Amino acid sequence: MLKVGIVGIGFMGMIHYLAYQRIENVKVVALCESFFKERLSGDWTKIKGNFGPQGTQMDLTGVATYEKLDDMLADPNVDVVDICLPPAAHAANTIAALNAGKNVFCEKPISLKAEEGVAMVEAAKKNGKLLMIGHVLPFFDAFNYIYQAKIDGRFGKCLGGQFTRVISDPVWLNLDKFYSMEGSGGPMLDLHVHDAHFIRTMFGMPKAVRTQGRLRGEAPQYFNSQFIYNDSDLVVTATSGCILQQGRPFTFSYEVHFEKATIYRLLQPSPRHGSP
Numbered sequence: 001m002l003k004v005g006i007v008g009i010g011f012m013g014m015i016h017y018l019a020y021q022r023i024e025n026v027k028v029v030a031l032c033e034s035f036f037k038e039r040l041s042g043d044w045t046k047i048k049g050n051f052g053p054q055g056t057q058m059d060l061t062g063v064a065t066y067e068k069l070d071d072m073l074a075d076p077n078v079d080v081v082d083i084c085l086p087p088a089a090h091a092a093n094t095i096a097a098l099n100a101g102k103n104v105f106c107e108k109p110i111s112l113k114a115e116e117g118v119a120m121v122e123a124a125k126k127n128g129k130l131l132m133i134g135h136v137l138p139f140f141d142a143f144n145y146i147y148q149a150k151i152d153g154r155f156g157k158c159l160g161g162q163f164t165r166v167i168s169d170p171v172w173l174n175l176d177k178f179y180s181m182e183g184s185g186g187p188m189l190d191l192h193v194h195d196a197h198f199i200r201t202m203f204g205m206p207k208a209v210r211t212q213g214r215l216r217g218e219a220p221q222y223f224n225s226q227f228i229y230n231d232s233d234l235v236v237t238a239t240s241g242c243i244l245q246q247g248r249p250f251t252f253s254y255e256v257h258f259e260k261a262t263i264y265r266l267l268q269p270s271p272r273h274g275s276p
């Protein structure tokens with residue numbers, strides 16, 4: 001039995017908790033939340049995000065609860081620490097958990113600063129522990145399908161494609177923080193990072209990336225990126241960002257071109273509770 005402690009009981013902390021209930025041989029044994037302390041006694045009613053259910057009253061019987069990560073790290077019952085904190089808090093808390101001898105699953109983006117991401121990987125190596133980042137697309141059937149088709153060549157050579165990920169302004173969050181490069185990094189680090197990760201996985205490391213878009217304050221708000229490869233037949237682009245109208249639902253899509261097939265998918269997560 002793998003015993004998990006979740007840090008940060010916000011939107012993703014809740015989604016992960018619910019997902020673990022459906023996995024055999026995994027048990028959530030501990031929760032840590034420093035700011036919304038009512039969540040440690042099960043009141044998750046104010047939790048919301050860009051998809052999925054509204055939070056509800058939870059029965060946390062048998063789950064240890066902590067206000068400080070250090071106290072959870074001292075709990076020998078916890079094997080894996082699942083970091084569901086805002087991106088600015090990923091590096092310090094991941095490194096603390098790895099140094100305490102725990103394996104770590106950390107939500108994306110790995111960090112807001114490249115040097116912090118490198119330090120997290122170094123800490124995993126130094127402690128001989130696993131570090132996994134929550135890049136989910138390779139695990140979605142729709143994305144796994146095009147990845148496999150490229151690998152086995154069933155439709156001939158893959159010629160690239162276009163990926164999109166667009167959302168309405170996330171008004172349920174603190175927008176100043178969301179669009180701050182020190183807070184969440186805006187839609188580039190929150191949304192675009194998913195497609196950048198998948199493109200890197202499917203097509204390899206590009207030799208350059210060129211992005212053009214409009215800023216909101218210091219953070220890119222809506223933008224197109226071109227991933228440039230040595231093979232000039234390979235044309236790979238991605239669009240991400242936030243649209244101001246609240247009626248715009250969160251959607252993501254791809255159109256991937258092979259010599260003998262074009263594969264198009266438009267996906268929409270189950271709508272946010274109460275969304276217009």
Ligand SMILES: NC(=O)c1ccc[n+]([C@@H]2O[C@H](COP(=O)([O-])OP(=O)(O)OC[C@H]3O[C@@H](n4cnc5c(N)ncnc54)[C@H](O)[C@@H]3O)[C@@H](O)[C@H]2O)c1
Binds near residue numbers: 011049067109
């Ligand atoms: N993989 C995905 O598809 C996906 C989707 C949405 C969000 N995310 C990622 O999940 C992470 C969390 O996002 P969210 O939407 O759940 O944020 P959130 O603000 O809803 O939740 C974060 C929680 O962490 C708590 N917290 C902050 N600092 C803390 C600390 N030092 N110790 C303990 N608790 C602390 C906050 O009080 C809050 O409850 C982000 O990195 C985000 O990018 C991933």
